[in-house]
Amino acid sequence: MVSLKDVALRAGVSIKTVSNVVNGYQHVTPAMRERVQRAIDELGYRPNLTARHLRKGRTGILALAVPELGNPYFAELAGAVIDAAARHDYTVLLDHTGGRRDQEVLVCQGFRAHVMDGLILSPIELETEDLLARTDTAPLVLLGEREYDAPYDHIAIDNVAAARLAVRHLIDLGRRRIAFLGARRESARRPAHLRLRGWREELTAAGLPCGDDLVVGTDAYGREDGARAMAALLDRDARPDAVFAYNDTMAVGAMRALADRGLRIPGDVAVVGFDDIEEARFTGTPLTTIAPDKAAIARLAVDSLMERLTGAGAGEPRRARPGHRLVVRESSAGRPVGEGC
Known part of the structure; x- marks a missing residue:
């Protein structure tokens, strides 16, 4: 496998400079960024995302649980969430609850928590008391128009x-x-x-x-x-x-x-x-x-999880209202x- 060291040698720069370019840090001159990117392209370097997430104590996976994958709306929304998560180098695990309360509670309470860093859930039958009884500590973002009086980020149109x-x-x-x-x-x-x-x-x-x-x-x-x-x-x-x-x-x-x-x-x-x-x-x-605005719904949901994971989103639950149009x-x-x- 091509390593950061190989790219650094080809570009004639330090490994730290290559790391800064790969991780998108801003304090790199355009000329230096172009030089490193040329070496990356020539060598076919691909970052080891699994190792990167493990170093941070994470899995690199977000879960998206929807009522029905056969419903075109949820299929299109899932695609938008996958695209939004990819911008953060995350993979999305899809789950299908069938809109059943027992399945929604199972997912909400941390089923498969060992393989995910955060959960985006679009519930149908879940009740507020189910959310208040949640013990899993993974960040949770709720989607959909059903309203809840619970301390979790919620993304829904008006x-x-x-x-x-x-x-x-x-x-x-x-x-x-x-x-x-x-x-x-x-x-x-x-x-x-x-x-x-x-x-x-x-x-x-x-x-x-x-x-x-x-x-x-x-x-x-x-x-x-x-x-x-x-x-x-x-x-x-x-x-x-x-x-x-x-x-x-x-x-x-x-x-x-x-x-x-x-x-x-x-x-x-x-x-x-x-x-x-x-x-x-x-x-x-x-x-x-x-x-x-499905793209905005997906982006807001993923960004909310990222903020909770990094600590930047500490504080009151977020209530976001993405746009809609006729x-x-x-x-x-x-x-x-x-x-x-």
């Missing part, structure tokens, strides 16, 4: 504001019966209720109906759930002229059900989703959706004039 943005878009398009797909019978601090709350607040502010006849509950959030919810909604007396779905996969299922009934999107019913998964751009009718596509606004045929 669900209520995001939902209001989606509904306001539909109102501005002239829609007056806007339904919500994906309500759950659960704590008001969970994401489905936060998005439902935003839906209701925006409709109320506009003086539009927001009764239970426009809400369909589901037990899960997949395409089939969206299709069933949409079909149930269409079987009711008064058809909506727009639908805001809890997430994109439900919205995709809803669009399938609308097509099966011979209804036009957005002519008869406009559809808006949430998450901006890649599939949203490539459905038969591209889907309008709320796009959380991405308007054909499922609500139709095909732009002059585009396509």
Whole structure:
């Protein structure tokens, strides 16, 4: 293996100078950095990250636990976390909890703690008391919109504001019966209720109906759930002229059900989703959706762990609010004039 000493000899500098360049220290002149980098490239030197982490008493591994890797949102988020961790020379271990409380508690309490330096957890069923009972000392960062009164860093977008943005878009398009797909019978601090709350607040502010006849509950959030919810909604007396779905996969299922009934999107019913998964751009009718800043979510989560590991993040738990935006596509606004045929 090529060593730091080999690079130093080739560049004609000290081993310390090579180490400074490899570790990205700022106090190296551009000329010296270029000289060392040329030697690194010529010799094919690769730093021994395992040895580097072991010298600091770490494993060099972060864990990311999500409810469902088959869900496109979590798959895309995992990719963003892997990219963010790589910038700190960390590897990411992925775990799948299935959204089950026992699995989330197991991960939270330090299962596999011996192979990781910190944990990023996106919980579904975990309760505040589970977090307060945690004894594992590895840094923990929580993801997702469910709110907790616990002393851990939490990264989540503002669900209520995001939902209001989606509904306001539909109102501005002239829609007056806007339904919500994906309500759950659960704590008001969970994401489905936060998005439902935003839906209701925006409709109320506009003086539009927001009764239970426009809400369909589901037990899960997949395409089939969206299709069933949409079909149930269409079987009711008064058809909506727009639908805001809890997430994109439900919205995709809803669009399938609308097509099966011979209804036009957005002519008869406009559809808006949430998450901006890649599939949203490539459905038969591209889907309008709320796009959380997944790269920012990942970066903030990894940076929070790094700060806790180095001691720079000591103090009060961090409550970060990454941005979100509305991405308007054909499922609500139709095909732009002059585009396509």
